[in-house]
Amino acid sequence: xxxxxxxxxxxxxxxxxxxxxxxxxxxxxxxxxxxxxxxxxxxxxxxxxxxxxxxxxxxxxxxxxxxxxxxxxxxxxxxxxxxxxxxxxxxxxxxxxxxxxxxxxxxxxxxxxxxxxxxxxxxxxxxxxxxxxxxxxxxxxxxxxxxxxxxxxxxxxxxxxxxxxxxxxxxxxxxxxxxxxxxxxxxxxxxxxxxxxxxxxxxxxxxxxxxxxxxxxxxxxxxxxxxxxxxxxxxxxxxxxxxxxxxxxxxxxxxxxxxxxxxxxxxxxxxxxxxxxxxxxxxxxxxxxxxxxxxxxxxxxxxxxxxxxxxxxxxxxxxxxxxxxxxxxxxxxxxxxxxxxxxxxxxxxxxxxxxxxxxxxxxxxxxxxxxxxxxxxxxxxxxxxxxxxxxxxxxxxxxxxxxxxxxxxxxxxxxxxxxxxxxxxxxxxxxxxxxxxxxxxxxxxxxxxxxxxxxxxxxxxxxxxxxxxxxxxxxxxxxxxxxxxxxxxxxxxxxxxxxxxxxxxx
Numbered sequence: 453x454x455x456x457x458x459x460x461x462x463x464x465x466x467x468x469x470x471x472x473x474x475x476x477x478x479x480x481x482x483x484x485x486x487x488x489x490x491x492x493x494x495x496x497x498x499x500x501x502x503x504x505x506x507x508x509x510x511x512x513x514x515x516x517x518x519x520x521x522x523x524x525x526x527x528x529x530x531x532x533x534x535x536x537x538x539x540x541x542x543x544x545x546x547x548x549x550x551x552x553x554x555x556x557x558x559x560x561x562x563x564x565x566x567x568x569x570x571x572x573x574x575x576x577x578x579x580x581x582x583x584x585x586x587x588x589x590x591x592x593x594x595x596x597x598x599x600x601x602x603x604x605x606x607x608x609x610x611x612x613x614x615x616x617x618x619x620x621x622x623x624x625x626x627x628x629x630x631x632x633x634x635x636x637x638x639x640x641x642x643x644x645x646x647x648x649x650x651x652x653x654x655x656x657x658x659x660x661x662x663x664x665x666x667x668x669x670x671x672x673x674x675x676x677x678x679x680x681x682x683x684x685x686x687x688x689x690x691x692x693x694x695x696x697x698x699x700x701x702x703x704x705x706x707x708x709x710x711x712x713x714x715x716x717x718x719x720x721x722x723x724x725x726x727x728x729x730x731x732x733x734x735x736x737x738x739x740x741x742x743x744x745x746x747x748x749x750x751x752x753x754x755x756x757x758x759x760x761x762x763x764x765x766x767x768x769x770x771x772x773x774x775x776x777x778x779x780x781x782x783x784x785x786x787x788x789x790x791x792x793x794x795x796x797x798x799x800x801x802x803x804x805x806x807x808x809x810x811x812x813x814x815x816x817x818x819x820x821x822x823x824x825x826x827x828x829x830x831x832x833x834x835x836x837x838x839x840x841x842x843x844x845x846x847x848x849x850x851x852x853x854x855x856x857x858x859x860x861x862x863x864x865x866x867x868x869x870x871x872x873x874x875x876x877x878x879x880x881x882x883x884x885x886x887x888x889x890x891x892x893x894x895x896x897x898x899x900x901x902x903x904x905x906x907x908x909x910x911x912x913x914x915x916x917x918x919x920x921x922x923x924x925x926x927x928x929x930x931x932x933x934x935x936x937x938x939x940x941x942x943x944x945x946x947x948x949x950x951x952x953x954x955x956x957x958x
Contacts, residue, residue, distance in 0.1 A: 879904025
C-alpha cells in the first residue's frame, strides 16, 4: 500500500493516514517560527547580547591598551583606515563567525563541551582569516592588539556561555525550556532511552510518551504508551512534540524511517535516531557514507599513545601545583585530625590500580583508630548494593572526619599517590581488593586505566549512586576518556566540593 511502512512492518497501519488532518496541522504549525525552538527564542536573544558585549569589551580593551584614546590608523598598501573602524568591523565579523559556526542553534545550546567548542572555533576562524588577509595584502596589524583581543574575547565568550548555561540547566532541571519528545521502539529499547535521557536533564529532553508495538496501554519506565509504532506521525502532531526519537529496535524498517523523515518535512519536528550502541561518546563515533548508506564506525578505546603520556605528565604537574597551593589547608586538616584524639593523621589502605596492581592509598584519617575491626559488626547495616560498602550514619566517623569528608578534604593526601604514578587526577573510583574479587568480567574493565581522585562517579552523586550506576559511569569513562572530558570533570568537581549538600558525600 502506498505510504505504508514497508520493511519490517507486516500488517502495520499505513504511515500516511488522515492527510487532511496532517496538512492542517502542518499549516497551523508552519505559521509560527520553528515551535521546536521557539521557547528558546528569549534565551538565544540573551546569549547573543552577552556575546556581543563580550567581543565588544575585548576589542575595545585591546584598542585602549595598545593605542590609548588616540585615533590611530591601520596602514595597508597605499591607504590607511582608522583602528576604530577596524574594531567595529571585527565586532561584526566575530558575531558573523559565531553565527556561521551554529553557535546559536537551539538544538546545541546548553550542551557543554560542544557549545564551547563552537565558540572557540568561531574565534579561531575569525583571527585565522585576519592573519591570512594581513599576510596576503601586507597589512601591518598591531600585534599587541591581536594578542589581547583574541584570548580576552574568547575567554569572555566562554565565561558568558558558561554563565548562561548554568541558568538554562537550572531551568531544565525544573522541567522548563526542554524539548518535548516522543520515543519509538520496542519496550526494552524505549526503557533504555528513557533512563538515559532522565540521567541528563541538562540536555533538555522531556519525554511525553512512547509508541511501542504490542503494548497498547500502560507505561514503559514511567512513560505512557500512546500507541503503536505505526501511529508515530499522528501522535507526534497530536502531542505537538519537538523531537521524535527512534531507537534502533523500531519496526519501521529502512523504508518506513525514510518516509517518516519525509513526512516530518515542513513541520518543526526533529527526527533523532538512537543507535543500538550505548555509552559510546562522540570522539569514538565516525559516520562514513558508503553508496548512500551511513555506516557508523566505532573506534576502539585508547589506552596508550601520546594522549596517555600527556595525561600522566599533566596529572603529576597539576598534583604538585595543587599541593603547593593547598599547603595551608593540608596542614590545617592534619593538625585538626591530630588534635581530636591524638591518633595517626594519615590512613593508609590497600587499593587496586591499573591492570590489577595494588598500591597503598593515602587519606586523612576520618574514622576512629582501628575502625576496620568494627566493620564486620556493621555489615548488616550496609546501605548499598553490590560489593561497595556504604553506610549513611557510620558510627566510626569522628567529628573532624565528618567535616573533612563532607568537603572531600580527606582525599587531599591522594595527591601524593598521583605524584607517585599510582593514581590519576581523573579516573574510576579506586576499589578495594575484596570488591575486585567480586567483579564480573565487564566490571573488570575499570582496571584498564588508573583510578582517579575524582571522576564521573563523584560529580554525579558519589555515595548516593547505586552499584550499577557507579559501574556504568566508570566504564563510560574508561571507554571514552579524553583530555577535554578530564578538564570538564575537574571543573565540575570544584563545584561539587563547594556545594556538598547535593554531592552525596558522607
